[in-house]
Amino acid sequence: MTHGGGLLDGAKARLRWAAVHGLVRTVAKLGVRTGDPQAKLIADPATRANPKIIHQELRERGPLVKGKVAFLTVDHALIFDLLRSDDFRTVNQGSNMPAPMRLIEKRTRSGALHPLAPPSLLAVEPPSHTRYRKLVSSVFTARAVNKMRDGVQEVADTLLDELVASGASTVDIVPAYCAKLPVAVISDVLGVPASEQQRVLEFGELAAPSLDLGLTWPQFEEVEKGLRGFDAWLSAHIAELRKNPGDDLMSQLIDASEDGVYLNDEELRATAGLVLAAGFETTVNLLGSGIDLLVRNPDQLARLQEDPSLWANAIDEMLRLETPVQMTARVARHQVEMAGKTIDKGKIVVCALSGGNRDPKVFEDPDRFDVGRPNANKHLSFSGGRHFCLGAALARAESEVALRTLFDRFPNLTTVGAGTRRNTRVLHGYSSLPVSLGEPATVDA
Template sequence: MGRGGGLVESARARVRWAAVHGVVRFFAQRGIKLGDPQAKLIADPATRADPGVVYQEIRERGPLVKGRVAYLTVDHGLIFDLLRSDDFRTVVVGGNLPGPLKVIERHTRSGALHPLAPPSLLSVEPPSHTRYRKLVSSVFTARAVNTMRDDVQRVADTLLDELVASGATTVDIVPAYCAKLPVAVISDILGVPESEQKRVLEFGELAAPSLDVGLTWPQFREVETGLQGFDAWLSDHIAELRKNPGDDLMSQLISASEDGVFLNDRELRATAGLVLAAGFETTVNLLGSGIDLLVRHPDQLARLQNDPSLWSTAVDEMLRLESPVQMTARVARKDLELAGKHLEPGSLVVCVLAGGNRDPKVFENPDRFDVGRANAGKHLSFSGGRHFCLGAALARAESEVALRTLFDRFPHLTTVGTGTRRDTRVLHGYSSLPVSLGEPATVDA
């Protein structure tokens, strides 16, 4: 592209940012001064660092709270029902903008796929969603996930062997372990060669804030770079698998059909991109938060070391307390009553999953970390209904194996400092978490 074309594209991107994020950010910053909880969730740095304060504020104001442009809820029961209701649909990027801004967004968007734009599973409803999900489920079966546990164990052992061999005593555990493990596992699933895994991780990191609204201009440019790079890479990867299919699930998805109808290239890229990104984003965040929780609660770590059967419950408790996905949203399809309030068609409801996960009506002493909590599995972290996370079983299995193996190998591991949280609102986790490994346990030959 020539210099003139580059300037045009840059101008289009700037206009799109202004329409989708700039205007939202401007009004959110004004709303913060007025105490609007939704504005705080969008643009307040203090809320990003500790969103629990705002979640509690919403809870105290009632089951459904009206923000400047959307309703918000942290009520577990309300979120549970809403995610399963046919009276609501998922959000499409730009879909709830005012008319003129919606037109600008539509005419300035890039050709790259977006996780909140069709044909992504996150943004479509039946019948398209039913077809896509059925095809993915046909290859991403519970049996297939169960066979992956050995692969997860192998990857975890290899990564920890490398840490021991390096002689390092202090490492940043997020890039050294929490990110490498799920990327390696999901890459095996989708036929990504080892030489390409670093690129996939880089694209994922750049695109992670794409689920947020009110991005700054620098954040938006990074997201666009990540989405465009990821889309181009996926096109090449799928083309290669078409020519040389393997025994991976991505090759199986390419050849899968529903009544003789296959996913087209755009549908394949959207589906593969979502599975690939979601397959490591959630787990990276959960592993970092899980390590931090166990280090800060040595009594709970001791319980796990004395009774390894609690690991499965512990992972659900980590998902509850430190939800890797903090919130999702739904749009009313028609006039309806919800929690005593009248909603018009198009009304946006933000379901704060992380807030619902600390609802005291459901979870006794909800801020306490309890690896034996009887109802920890009632968390909302994997959404619900027809949009329940396809990779939930894999994320649980990866996290259980990865954390148990880490603390079995390094039982005296401690954190160094406080770590750095990700600069995202919807996704929640650590971008950096330095740890002191301590003396490794003896591994039987």
């Protein structure tokens, strides 16, 4: 690239940031001063640190609250229905901005795929969505997930063996275990060789805030770097798999077709990117939050140790209480009447999944962690309807095996300090969680 080209690309990136994030940051900061709830979700540090405050405020104002830009809801029943409604569609990046900003966004795109831009499954609707999902579902079967569960156990055992062999008494469990395990599993899905797994992990970390609005310029630069890097790497990886297919699901997806129609390279990259984002980010966040919950609630950990059959339900309770994806949004296809309010065509409804997961009308004593909660699986953490998470079964299996194995091996594990939450608003989890491992349990030969 020439120096002039670099300057031009830099100017385009600045314009894109200003259109997509800079204006949002400015407006949101003003909105926080006037108490606008959506602005608080975007720009208020106190709300990010403790979203329960805004959830309670919204709940007191009714099932559907009108903000300055969008409607918001924390009502479980309303979110459940809305995610399944044909009256709404998913949000595409930039599609609901004012016309001048939308034009700038369109003309300054980097060309890298984005999880909220077509052909990502998160950003398309039928008939394209139906075709993509059918093809992905044809290889991402329950049988394939069950087969991967054995691989999860092997990875967990290997990582914990390495921790024991290191002799370390205190470790940061997020990079040492919570991140390494899901990236190894997703690498198996995508056919990524072990030598490339660290690169995939780095791309995932860089791109994690891509679902957020109102990024700072440094955050935006990191996200763009991650998306461009992963896009270029995926192009080369898919080309290699076409020449030398393996027994991984990505190779199978390359060969999958419906009525003789295959996914093209752009569609394959978008699907692989989403598998990485959903399969890695959701799980690493859930593992860190799950460890923290169990350490802070030793009575619940004791219940699991006494009755391991509760583990599957415990994972659903963790998903409910520490929702890895805090919110999603939908756009009205036409004028809709809902919860006594009129939602005009093109208006956005922000669904605070984490708020719906603590709806007291559905969950008794919703802020309490209860591994035996009878309706824990009623959470909204995997979305719903046609956009229900394809990797839900794998995420549950990974999390159950990873956490059960960790606490079986280190039953006296404790946290050291409060840990550090990720600086993201849509994704929720720990970026750092130092723990004292304690004496490992004896592993039978």
